[in-house]
Structures are given as structure tokens and as C-alpha cells.
Amino acid sequence: MHTILPFFLAMIAAIVLLNMWANKLKIAYPILLVIAGLLISFIPGLPTVKIDPDLIFFIFLPPLLFEAAWSISFKEMKKWWRIIGSFAFLVVFFTALSVAIVTNYLIPGFTIALGFLLGGIVSPPDAVSTGAITKFVKIPKSTSVILEGESLLNDASSLIIFRFALVAVGTGQFIWQEATLSFLWMVVGGVGIGLLLGWLFVQAHRRLPTDAPSDIALTLIEPYFMYWIAEQVHSSGVMAVVSGGLFMSTRRLIFLNSSSRIKGYSVWESFVFILNGIVFLIIGLELPEIVDGLRSNGIPLGTAIGYGLLVTGVLIAARILSAYAALIATLIFRPSLRPHASSSKRRWMMPLLLGWTGMRGVVSLAAALAIPLTLSSGIAFPHRSLILFITFVVILLTLLVQGLTLPYFISHTNLFEGVFSEEAEESAKKKMKQGLKQHVYQFLKDKYDNELIGHAGMERLLKQWEERAKATDDSWMSEKMKGIFVELLDSQRRYLTELNKDPKVDEEIIRQQLYQIDLEEERLKMI
CATH class of the missing domain: 1.20.1530.20 (Na+/H+ antiporter like fold)
Structure with a gap:
């Protein structure tokens, strides 16, 4: 031994x-x-x-x-x-x-x-x-x-x-x-x-x-x-x-x-x-x-x-x-x-x-x-x-x-020349992320429309997804906001799962985005 x-x-x-x-x-x-x-x-x-x-x-x-x-x-x-x-x-x-x-x-x-x-x-x-x-x-x-x-x-x-x-x-x-x-x-x-x-x-x-x-x-x-x-x-x-x-x-x-x-x-x-x-x-x-x-x-x-x-x-x-x-x-x-x-x-x-x-x-x-x-x-x-x-x-x-x-x-x-391109892959990712952004924005508007008005944190969250910008600090992230954010991430997963049913969508792109969502949820737990 x-x-x-x-x-x-x-x-x-x-x-x-x-x-x-x-x-x-x-x-x-x-x-x-x-x-x-x-x-x-x-x-x-x-x-x-x-x-x-x-x-x-x-x-x-x-x-x-x-x-x-x-x-x-x-x-x-x-x-x-x-x-x-x-x-x-x-x-x-x-x-x-x-x-x-x-x-x-x-x-x-x-x-x-x-x-x-x-x-x-x-x-x-x-x-x-x-x-x-x-x-x-x-x-x-x-x-x-x-x-x-x-x-x-x-x-x-x-x-x-x-x-x-x-x-x-x-x-x-x-x-x-x-x-x-x-x-x-x-x-x-x-x-x-x-x-x-x-x-x-x-x-x-x-x-x-x-x-x-x-x-x-x-x-x-x-x-x-x-x-x-x-x-x-x-x-x-x-x-x-x-x-x-x-x-x-x-x-x-x-x-x-x-x-x-x-x-x-x-x-x-x-x-x-x-x-x-x-x-x-x-x-x-x-x-x-x-x-x-x-x-x-x-x-x-x-x-x-x-x-x-x-x-x-x-x-x-x-x-x-x-x-x-x-x-x-x-x-x-x-x-x-x-x-x-x-x-x-x-x-x-x-x-x-x-x-x-x-x-x-x-x-x-x-x-x-x-x-x-x-x-x-x-x-x-x-x-x-x-x-x-x-x-x-x-x-x-x-x-x-x-x-x-x-x-x-x-x-x-050059066997695969013209079969695929970096532009096509980037275009697919951009389309998926654009659809995800629109889904998140609509989710917030539909479910929390009354709470968005006059609430600095909610307005900032909405602006973050609307303008694709990151917040500069996490002081506004209360426990209630964390709950909403987790719910938001779950909604994104459901959206991506449904999107993946489309045979034209590359599952590898979906998996990469789901991994990013998992990382975001883990970051949220550390706040």
C-alpha cells in the first residue's frame, strides 16, 4: 500500500x-x-x-x-x-x-x-x-x-x-x-x-x-x-x-x-x-x-x-x-x-x-x-x-x-467551409438573449406593475433589465427583493426550457445561458 x-x-x-x-x-x-x-x-x-x-x-x-x-x-x-x-x-x-x-x-x-x-x-x-x-x-x-x-x-x-x-x-x-x-x-x-x-x-x-x-x-x-x-x-x-x-x-x-x-x-x-x-x-x-x-x-x-x-x-x-x-x-x-x-x-x-x-x-x-x-x-x-x-x-x-x-x-x-459561421452562432445567441430580456421585462410588468411605481429598488431592477445595465451596489437588495429576483431567475429557466423545444434552437446555447443563470443565483445568495 x-x-x-x-x-x-x-x-x-x-x-x-x-x-x-x-x-x-x-x-x-x-x-x-x-x-x-x-x-x-x-x-x-x-x-x-x-x-x-x-x-x-x-x-x-x-x-x-x-x-x-x-x-x-x-x-x-x-x-x-x-x-x-x-x-x-x-x-x-x-x-x-x-x-x-x-x-x-x-x-x-x-x-x-x-x-x-x-x-x-x-x-x-x-x-x-x-x-x-x-x-x-x-x-x-x-x-x-x-x-x-x-x-x-x-x-x-x-x-x-x-x-x-x-x-x-x-x-x-x-x-x-x-x-x-x-x-x-x-x-x-x-x-x-x-x-x-x-x-x-x-x-x-x-x-x-x-x-x-x-x-x-x-x-x-x-x-x-x-x-x-x-x-x-x-x-x-x-x-x-x-x-x-x-x-x-x-x-x-x-x-x-x-x-x-x-x-x-x-x-x-x-x-x-x-x-x-x-x-x-x-x-x-x-x-x-x-x-x-x-x-x-x-x-x-x-x-x-x-x-x-x-x-x-x-x-x-x-x-x-x-x-x-x-x-x-x-x-x-x-x-x-x-x-x-x-x-x-x-x-x-x-x-x-x-x-x-x-x-x-x-x-x-x-x-x-x-x-x-x-x-x-x-x-x-x-x-x-x-x-x-x-x-x-x-x-x-x-x-x-x-x-x-x-x-x-x-x-x-475546408470541408465545413460555408456550413456554419461565427456570425450565425453569435446571431443565435443574440436572438435568444433578446427574447430572454423581453420575457424578463414583461414578467416584471405583468406581475409587479403596482409595486414598480415609487419603489426605488423595483424601478432600478426594471431599469437594469430594460437597459441591460448592472447595478453599481447591492444595498437595495432586501429579502423581498431577493425573493422576487429568484422568482425571476426561475421564470427565465422556464422560458429557456420552452425555447429549447424548438428543434431549430441549439441546446448548447441554452445550456450555456442556464449555467449563467445558475451563477447569478449563486451570486445573489452571497449578497
Whole structure:
């Protein structure tokens, strides 16, 4: 314990420093973390990082999925549900099938079941890597939502494939009828359990006398409850966390106060950052032990690297082919939903971009590390070290090759030129704020018209919103005025919530304004 604790503290410090360096270099921090972990692993005398395969999913996945479900716009997901669903389920299955066929044919001793196992591990792109990379370039909101929504749901589909493949490897047989029923229960049961628990948690937050620290503490344990309970009934813990997280996210204004939302945002941002950083460092730290496992199995390192390059090529090709198939199907069956582009050439380049965003990361590593050391019969799990090594190569190559070239590809092809502009975004914000100002002014006139006359504080408040000016002092803010001001802020939230129902309004702009209102309410409490 005295050896491991300083090591983990040093890991967290290294994660923070590497993130600062990555921001300065304008590259995604997962790239530096994987390379750093690889370099650190060669330092002699460091303690070996070992995680119980049975616990790897439970430790890392629930909070990462829960936070992702809170961050994404559910309204935007519904708008692009067809392409998100196709990439999250159909493309994942096609990718896993492609990997299974190729590895079964080209890797000696690799069965179809082992191929599907590897395919389930490496098929889901990583949302963290994609988000960290695309933050240095501007992409349309629709593309961002598609990537985020796909990454949120494809974790569930890939891990379902992973679970069925594990059973097939362990038992040597695969019964389609049982698998179909089991799949339906995992999806439907997982979603149902997540929604039920999400509703119960919302009620608990609303009815219990919680404050900000207790609200945040509850949100930290809620995804673990969702995941654990779903897994206990052999359903999908991932689907439970995703559905429960989306349910709670859309009701955050109902059961969390402004203080809980503001402080919780910071806590969760730091918590998820540390979890992601640890996982990416572990990717590099695990490599020496994985290589030792290859040598003990008599597999040359060069041969294993070749297999890793092969699988990486299959993944990239399968994703690009799927992206073009999705575009063709959209142009044929749903031409009104075709991607916006200033020219036909750029429209046909968009699937290439979407196919090039398939960086792998946290979920792939977690799944690979979750492979048991032995089968139920007690014999060693076949090709475990090779699967781990191929997964490492896939993660490293996709992060380095695709991760480093994606920003260049976007910025130098001018792919999204004319699709959006800073002026359009500023215009949308200005329109929203103008409508909000008019709503506030009308609210005060309608409800407190009699109290406005002759009351210096009320007249000053009205003037503040009418002229968009800030008061120079807070001496006029009596308890009654505070109550009116809080009521005013609640009215603004209701206005923005209604405005957000308009499909043309960007939810990100609404969320930014709601955050500003929360900050204003917190400032008011300090007066």
C-alpha cells in the first residue's frame, strides 16, 4: 500500500502535467498519456499495475458513461437517431464480423468466437479521444452530436457482442435462439432498469433534504447502482447507465438546485478527467507484461505487431465503407436528411471524415483487460495475451495516426467551409438573449406593475433589465427583493426550457445561458 499510493498520486500529477503540455501543443491529451505510460513502463523498480478483470468494467465504465449521458444533447440525438443508431449497432456488428472473418482466416488457432471477441473489444470508437482531438478544430454541431451519440451507444452494443463471444469461447457452442432472447433481455431489461432507477433517484433528490455536497455524492454512486443492479439480473449494465443517465440529465433543472449543478459540474469534470487519464496511462503501463505473455506463448513480437496492423486496417476500412454505405442509403431513402455541404465533392468527403474519427481507447482497453485469465474448466484463456497486444496496437495506432492527422484533415480540406459561421452562432445567441430580456421585462410588468411605481429598488431592477445595465451596489437588495429576483431567475429557466423545444434552437446555447443563470443565483445568495 505504501508503495502503490505514491505511485498513483504520481500518476495523477503526471496526467495533469501532460494535459497542460497537450493543450500547449494543441494535440489530444490521450495521445501523450499513452506514450507516457509506455515510456514510464520501462523505468526499473516501478510497481506492477494489476486490475482484477472482474472489476475493470465496474470501476471505470459506469461513471464515464453516466457523465457522457449528461453531457450530450438528447434533443439533438433524437434529430439524428437514424445515423447514430446505424453506427452504434449495425456498424459495430459489421466491424466485429469483419474482424472475426479476417482473424479466423489469417491468425493460426483463432476461432470465429475469438475473432468476434476481439471484434467486440476493438469495434467501439472512443468518445474521449474524439472529443479531445476535435476541440482544436471547429466541426458542425450535427457531426459532433453524431460522434458523441454513437460513442455513447456503441459501447453497449460492442460489450454485448463481447459478452456473447466470451460465452461461445468458454462453452464451445453458440445457440442462436438463446442468444436472441438474451440479447433482447439485455437491451430491453437494461433500458427499463435504467429508467426505473433514474426515476427513483430523481424522486430521492427531490424529496430528501439534500444540499450540494450530498447531491453530488449521490450522483457519484448512482451510476454504480444502475450498472450493478442490471448486471445482477443478467441485463446490460451499460444500457442501464446510459438510459438512466439520459433520463436524469433531461430533468436536472427539476431535482438539482443551482448550487448542486454548478459544483457538481466541476466535480464530475475533474473526476472523469482523472479516470480517463488513469486508463490511458494503464494502456502504456500494461505493454511490457503483455509482451512477456506473448513470449511465453511463443508468438514473435514482429508477428504480433503484424496482426495488430492488420486488425487496425480492417477497422479503418470497415468504418469508412460503413460511412459511405450510410450516405448512399440516406441519399436514396431519406434525401431530405443528406449532409449539408457547399459542393457535391465535399459531401462525398464527409464519410471519409466520419470514418477517420474511429480512435479507440477506454472501453476497448477495459474490455480487453476484463478477459478472464482462465476458462471455467481451469485452462488458460486462449490467446489472451495476443488479444491484449492487438488491442494495444489498435489503440496506439488509431490515436497516433488518425488522432494526429484528423485536425490537419479538417482544417486543410475546408470541408465545413460555408456550413456554419461565427456570425450565425453569435446571431443565435443574440436572438435568444433578446427574447430572454423581453420575457424578463414583461414578467416584471405583468406581475409587479403596482409595486414598480415609487419603489426605488423595483424601478432600478426594471431599469437594469430594460437597459441591460448592472447595478453599481447591492444595498437595495432586501429579502423581498431577493425573493422576487429568484422568482425571476426561475421564470427565465422556464422560458429557456420552452425555447429549447424548438428543434431549430441549439441546446448548447441554452445550456450555456442556464449555467449563467445558475451563477447569478449563486451570486445573489452571497449578497
